[in-house]
Amino acid sequence: MLTLSFVTGTEPEKWFHRFNERTKDETLHTFSSDDPLESLLAAQDQLGLAKDQDIPSADLALVRLPDARLDELGDHVHIVQLYAEQPGIAFSKEHTLSLYETVSQEELAGEIINYRWLSGQKLDIAQIRTGLSVAAANVGVVLAPRPILKVLAKKEVVHRGFIGDSPESSIALVWYKDRDCAAIQDFVGIAKGRTANSSRQALPKRSARQKTLDKQKRKAQQSTPRFAKAKNSQIGRRKKKRR
Template sequence: MLTLAFVTGTEPGKWFHRFRQRTEHGGLLTLDSDDALGLVLDGSADLALARLPDARLTEDFHTVRLYEEARGVAVPKDSIFAELGEKVLARDLEGEILNYRIAEDGSIDYGELRAALQVVGANVGIAIAPRPLIRVLSKKQVVALELVDRSVPGTEIALVWRREADSDAIQDFVGIARGRTTNSSRQAAPKRSAREKTLAKQERRGRPNFRIDKSGGKGRRRSR
């Protein structure tokens, strides 16, 4: 059994399905958490789908970076910004009440962000955070737009686990998350020879197998 903690704002359901379908490691237990890495640190999980940067990471951990998150801004549903499209520039937000912003070190206070989004939903100000996270935490009164502003610290999603706890199950999940297909996975069936493939195809079609009778006339065949 592999226990995986995934941070709020990620939606790895397709990876969970593929892992359960393709592997035989006794199943997969998943834990949704604002602090997925913390569950690995305290031993509650074997593997974390975590949001970086995180100052707690040391050389004792393996880290596989998967993707960067888009910067986002939460705006009221009825605001003029919600009508501008999918993206908004930093200069467009000048003068707006800022209820929350990602810390300079890239860390996120999930409690403060949730409270800020409630204020935004009440049609007051904005909040800046990773766009996928805003989408997951927002109510109907809030719209998550992509923020074009390089001054806002970037975040990324990564798989993290202790080096000493490495296992085949973890490696298989990492491979799936990185796009490993069934044919290239560790669970892929052994490759068959051309003859084995031909015989299998004939068997599926219900045909008798034949071979060339080299002892007789040219091209003569006989049933095996």
């Protein structure tokens, strides 16, 4: 079974569906988390501290970058970046800013900032939730990656693109190199857009008996009159080319 933890603000259900369709012999277990990297670290927890803290473990994590902990892991993990996130802003649907498709820094003059993600800070999803609850009462705004605002905003709150000073964020798949396997490679390929016919898609291994049967089948096909006729035709064409 492959266990994957995905960060709040992502919507990877289409990848899950494709994986289940294409990889019949592998079970995929998924769960959402504000900190999926914590679950990945828990899988390598030799002291069992994560188990004591009731932290679910994961083989593969869909995380939000930047994350300073990945610098500490260094060469122990694979990191595959998938896409960048757009900066966003959220506020009450009754707010005057809701008239705009995008909001600039200049238009925030005098606004109450319930939460704003700044460069060098860890993104605090709990504070984003709190800030959105306040914004729902038409008080203040929240600035964060727009996909998070889209997922967490209630019906009283709308989100828009933001143009201004804002940290860059992106989404990536992370897993330990020593836990790499065909199932992980299959999922990574799907997330990167590979099709079901891609050569990178892992194929079920054939048993020794199946290999023998396939070999016998090929020999039987080669002994048929049709195969012999086709082979002689190819030889004839080669001789003509040589002339």
